[in-house]
Amino acid sequence: MTIDRSGGCWAVVPAAGAGRRFGSTLAKQYLQVNGRCVLAWTLEALLAVTAIQRIVVALASDDDLWPKLGFAGHPRISTCTGGASRAESVLNGLQQLAEWGVHPQQPVLVHDAARPCVTPPEIERLIAEVGDHPDGGLLAMPVRDTLKRADSEGRVVVTVNRSGLWQALTPQLFPLGRLRAALERAAAEGVEVTDEAQALERIGACPRLVEGALHNIKLTHPSDQGLVERILAGVRAAKPI
Ligand SMILES: Nc1ccn([C@@H]2O[C@H](COP(=O)(O)OP(=O)(O)OP(=O)(O)O)[C@@H](O)[C@H]2O)c(=O)n1
Numbered sequence: 001m002t003i004d005r006s007g008g009c010w011a012v013v014p015a016a017g018a019g020r021r022f023g024s025t026l027a028k029q030y031l032q033v034n035g036r037c038v039l040a041w042t043l044e045a046l047l048a049v050t051a052i053q054r055i056v057v058a059l060a061s062d063d064d065l066w067p068k069l070g071f072a073g074h075p076r077i078s079t080c081t082g083g084a085s086r087a088e089s090v091l092n093g094l095q096q097l098a099e100w101g102v103h104p105q106q107p108v109l110v111h112d113a114a115r116p117c118v119t120p121p122e123i124e125r126l127i128a129e130v131g132d133h134p135d136g137g138l139l140a141m142p143v144r145d146t147l148k149r150a151d152s153e154g155r156v157v158v159t160v161n162r163s164g165l166w167q168a169l170t171p172q173l174f175p176l177g178r179l180r181a182a183l184e185r186a187a188a189e190g191v192e193v194t195d196e197a198q199a200l201e202r203i204g205a206c207p208r209l210v211e212g213a214l215h216n217i218k219l220t221h222p223s224d225q226g227l228v229e230r231i232l233a234g235v236r237a238a239k240p241i
């Protein structure tokens with residue numbers, strides 16, 4: 001097991017979600033957008049980054065759509081079975097990398113299948129700025145709007161001071177071994193982390209925030225679909241991959 005010093009990394013794509021907030025019987029990662037499904041858009045962006053050696057896609061155990069996408073047998077793509085939570089799906093992907101003999105210090109990039117609008121230059125910037133730093137890093141956006149905390153009736157309780165606040169995006173990039181240990185520790189302690197950085201923060205790391213792009217939105221609610229369509233018709237089409 002030797003570390004690849006070429007600056008390369010591996011990737012895990014959590015794609016095993018049910019899309020409950022999206023409210024469709026079809027899992028949102030398989031929603032057709034501009035003639036291609038969300039997951040295919042996402043994988044196309046990752047495959048365009050030559051520093052990414054190989055990608056593990058964590059799929060739901062009952063996923064019967066993956067074979068229809070045309071990526072089965074792709075030399076840089078493999079799959080594993082996802083878990084009951086995003087964190088568990090990511091952990092299953094990391095365990096797959098470890099079984100392939102990927103060095104524990106090798107950087108691993110985790111990117112949501114539900115973020116199809118990311119562009120290769122953004123991914124490359126994260127890899128360049130974070131590299132194999134033990135604390136890793138993530139794409140994120142400084143909060144632009146005034147933030148309100150609401151009560152259960154949708155009324156403002158308080159305005160939250162937004163200085164220093166960022167909203168986390170993906171991809172997020174961390175050394176394989178440290179990320180696995182951090183996710184395993186959170187799971188053992190019954191803490192469901194909502195991103196990889198939170199797991200690292202819990203063990204004392206200070207991940208680097210790398211400014212991402214507003215168009216790298218996560219398809220979450222039905223109202224996001226129109227925006228994702230317009231972004232993919234624009235940003236990604238403008239720079240065909
Ligand atoms: N058990 C899970 C849950 C989520 N994900 C993935 O994690 C990413 C971000 O999660 P989210 O947007 O919450 O997706 P869902 O869990 O599908 O959505 P919801 O929470 O509305 O059900 C998605 O690509 C989703 O497929 C996963 O791999 N395994």
Ligand SMILES: C[C@](O)(CO)[C@H](O)COP(=O)(O)O
Nearest residue numbers: 086112168169170194195218
């Ligand atoms: C990882 C993430 O996309 C960073 O913003 C986000 O935490 C995922 O949250 P979700 O509820 O699993 O979509």
